[in-house]
Amino acid sequence: MSNPSAGQSSKSKAGSSQPCETTSFKRKRGVFQKDLQHMMYGFGDDPNPLPETVALVEDIVVEYVSDLAHKAQDLGSKRGKLSVEDFLYLIRKDPPKLNRCTELLSMQEELKQARKAFEVDEEKLASIE
Amino acid sequence: MVLVQRMKQSKDPFEAALEESPGDSPDELEIETQPQTGTAAGSATAAVTGELEDEFDNLESQAPMSVSAGPAAKMTMSKNKDEYDEEDDENVDVELGKFPSSSDPAKMAKMQAILNQFTEDQMNRYESFRRSALQKSNMRRLLVSITGSQKISLPMTIVVCGIAKMFVGELVETARMVMTERNESGPIRPCHIREAYRRLKLEGKVPKRSVPRLFR
Numbered sequence: 001m002s003n004p005s006a007g008q009s010s011k012s013k014a015g016s017s018q019p020c021e022t023t024s025f026k027r028k029r030g031v032f033q034k035d036l037q038h039m040m041y042g043f044g045d046d047p048n049p050l051p052e053t054v055a056l057v058e059d060i061v062v063e064y065v066s067d068l069a070h071k072a073q074d075l076g077s078k079r080g081k082l083s084v085e086d087f088l089y090l091i092r093k094d095p096p097k098l099n100r101c102t103e104l105l106s107m108q109e110e111l112k113q114a115r116k117a118f119e120v121d122e123e124k125l126a127s128i129e
Numbered sequence: 130m131v132l133v134q135r136m137k138q139s140k141d142p143f144e145a146a147l148e149e150s151p152g153d154s155p156d157e158l159e160i161e162t163q164p165q166t167g168t169a170a171g172s173a174t175a176a177v178t179g180e181l182e183d184e185f186d187n188l189e190s191q192a193p194m195s196v197s198a199g200p201a202a203k204m205t206m207s208k209n210k211d212e213y214d215e216e217d218d219e220n221v222d223v224e225l226g227k228f229p230s231s232s233d234p235a236k237m238a239k240m241q242a243i244l245n246q247f248t249e250d251q252m253n254r255y256e257s258f259r260r261s262a263l264q265k266s267n268m269r270r271l272l273v274s275i276t277g278s279q280k281i282s283l284p285m286t287i288v289v290c291g292i293a294k295m296f297v298g299e300l301v302e303t304a305r306m307v308m309t310e311r312n313e314s315g316p317i318r319p320c321h322i323r324e325a326y327r328r329l330k331l332e333g334k335v336p337k338r339s340v341p342r343l344f345r
Contacts, residue, residue: 031267039294042258043301046316056319057300060326061263061293062271067336068292069275082276084284087292094334097295101288108287 032058263290299334300325 033054040049040057071090076082084105091097247255265286272281272289303325304317313321329335 031271032263035261035263036297038257038261039263039297040301040317042254042256042261043298044254044305045301047253048316050316050318052319053317053322056322057297060300060322061297064296064335065268065271065289065293066275068289069272071336073276081280082278082285084282084288087285087288090336091292097292100291100295104287104291105284108284 032061036061261294263293265290268293296334299329303328 036054036058037049040054041047045053068087068090072086073082075086075089079086088098088101091101244252244255265283268290269281269286272286273279300322301317304321307321307324307328308314308317326335330337
């Protein structure tokens with residue numbers, strides 16, 4: 001059972017079918033741990049979630065993101081390169097997620113514009129002075 | 130450019146801009162802030178920072194803690210402000226409640242009404258909900274390692290963080306449902322999460338690998 005990613009130190013797919021704490025892959029544990037604790041509290045867990053629960057959720061999330069990314073990459077390879085559209089296509093069946101993502105993207109656009117406007121103003125101020 | 134770098138790190142350009150020039154940005158960037166609902170406390174800068182952060186977050190939750198059937202997601206994609214959150218912790222309740230829910234005055238009013246009636250506990254939880262996020266840098270690293278390509282754009286990272294956050298939400302909420310079914314209480318245990326995960330898989334919300342993983 002040669003595991004090709006065993007030698008890699010990067011976070012490879014958790015490779016856990018059962019979301020159990022697997023140690024066969026060299027993946028840094030607790031990458032998202034701190035954030036996940038706050039997030040789980042926000043969604044209804046205890047203010048201090050159990051560490052094993054957080055670890056499990058992290059494993060599941062990493063696996064989810066990996067699967068999603070793999071599928072997106074399959075889609076993207078047909079077009080040439082990976083794009084946001086691929087991810088959006090994958091969650092099309094999930095209206096809340098889709099709406100959220102479109103909101104985020106438009107928000108990001110807005111922020112970009114605002115930043116640009118901000119920078120332009122700064123330049124103007126600088127040139128005036 | 131510094132601003133751009135800051136953006137990548139802070140995941141909130143407004144916040145980054147704010148750090149750069151506290152004097153100018155608040156005016157510039159207070160696009161949709163409204164006067165405090167009375168929970169406003171703390172310094173103006175911190176408040177604005179929080180507001181701006183939350184403005185970005187604002188996207189998701191229209192309704193507190195409900196399984197997201199409805200409005201655009203309970204998934205606060207909020208670009209993680211956790212690092213900044215630690216610093217601005219004193220303003221826990223400040224910023225919330227002044228965010229236009231999609232710039233819709235009716236929704237806004239509704240939101241305000243709901244938020245005004247929150248207990249402190251609820252407010253804390255809501256605060257965590259809005260402000261928590263997965264770090265974009267970590268997510269980017271993960272995506273790079275999965276796809277093997279270095280060209281992961283910022284929007285992609287943002288989208289994936291958002292999707293992941295919503296997924297966590299689904300997991301936790303389903304786990305809570307499982308707990309109530311079993312009449313258990315207290316912190317969520319791994320067995321609940323596993324059961325929740327199993328249910329989500331049955332509902333088809335978890336992408337299945339088209340090729341079964343070998344050598345498990």
